[in-house]
Amino acid sequence: MKKCIIKKAIVVRVLVLLLSLINSCSLNNQKIYKETRLALYTVVTVTVYSDSKQKAGTAIDNAFKELDRLGKLLNFYAEDSEASLINKYAGIAPVKVSKDTLDVIDKALYISKSTDGAFDITIGPIVKLWDFDKHVVPDEKTIKENLKLVDYRNVVIDKANSTVFLKKKGMQIDLGGIEKGYAADRAVEILKKNGITAGIIAVGGEVKPFGTKPDGDVWRVGIKNPDRKTNEDDVFAIVRLKDKAISTSGGYEKFFVKEGKWYHHILNPVTGYPAYECQSVSIIENDAPDGFPTGIFVLGPQKGMEVLKRLGMDAVIVDKNGKIFVTEGIRDKVELIEKNLKPY
Ligand code: ADP
Ligand code: MG
Secondary structure, three states: OOHHHHHHHHHHHHHHHHHHHOOOOOEOOEEEEEEEEEEOOEEEEEEEEEOOHHHHHHHHHHHHHHHHHHHHHHOOOOOOOHHHHHHHOOOOOOEEOOHHHHHHHHHHHHHHHHOOOOOOHHHHHHHHHOEOOOOEOOOHHHHHHHHOOOOHHHEEEEOOOOEEEEOOOOOOOOHHHOHHHHHHHHHHHHHHHOOOOEEEEEEOOEEEEEOOOOOOOOEEEEEEOOOOOOOOOOEEEEEEEOOOEEEEEEOOOOEEEEOOEEEEOOEOOOOOOEOOOEEEEEEEEOOOOOOHHHHHHHHOHHHHHHHHHHHOOEEEEEEOOOOEEEOHHHHHHEEEOOOOOOOO
């Protein structure tokens, strides 16, 4: 699917990871092993420290197997995924799903409630109307009609029976805004089970370091300058992380410009059009906070900061004017390299 998106992602996202490796060296016989492959329709880089090439290779392979397994279950575009099966039976019957699918949807609904519906996986019918490769802006009437199908409150989860039911015919869930973070968490678990004690995994915009680097240094992850015209490796901030993941959503990731107007892939579930209050939102949490950055992006910086405060979450937000907001809890961990970002 969508070759050009994937090609762009290779350039855009992997460079973020390199920053965390700048100060790394081989200590205590621990060497760095790193591999980049495509999984979950995005670029994934797994980096581990290990004293054994073979152990590192096996662990990395198993982590990718886990990502592929989850991709098959969760993907919106794969016809035989559990997500697609749920969509197929919308308005007809509950669908029995695996624990992974149930957990992801359960978390997605929690994020919806926490963000007042700004993050909403039932945005599927609207996502399908937009085509970021062919630069298609859907017509307003079609958007309005399809918006009737968007409401996370019409997703019914039955945990005892492990089923998911979409109440209205035509409803479609798209887990694209949350699956990468969940997958990153699971892949780290696999690496640990395979004897890896330190490493970092990047699944698209989800970056999850774990353990301590052999040199004892904390992990340093760069946040990309959201300006669409800057170099791909231009970062405006570096975040120092210990036992935390960082998840970024940016309007620069998938977009097109038509008749002077910029359209991107983070959509407002109320209007069906892209959200324009933020340029990028990065959230820092113990587990990959995927889903929240998309929701906060839609809410905008003011409401977004209120929600973050209520939830006790840390974030770095760039608003539409290029103003940078950093929550209090993370201020001593964030180094701003560029303070004057452009408005869009
Ligand atoms: P990326 O997929 O580039 O990492 P995000 O994590 O922000 O970016 O997720 C954006 C994706 O999530 C979109 O491509 C679309 O599939 C879906 N999406 C868009 N808007 C919303 C929304 N308001 N709520 C939930 N999912 C969304
Ligand atoms: Mg996301």
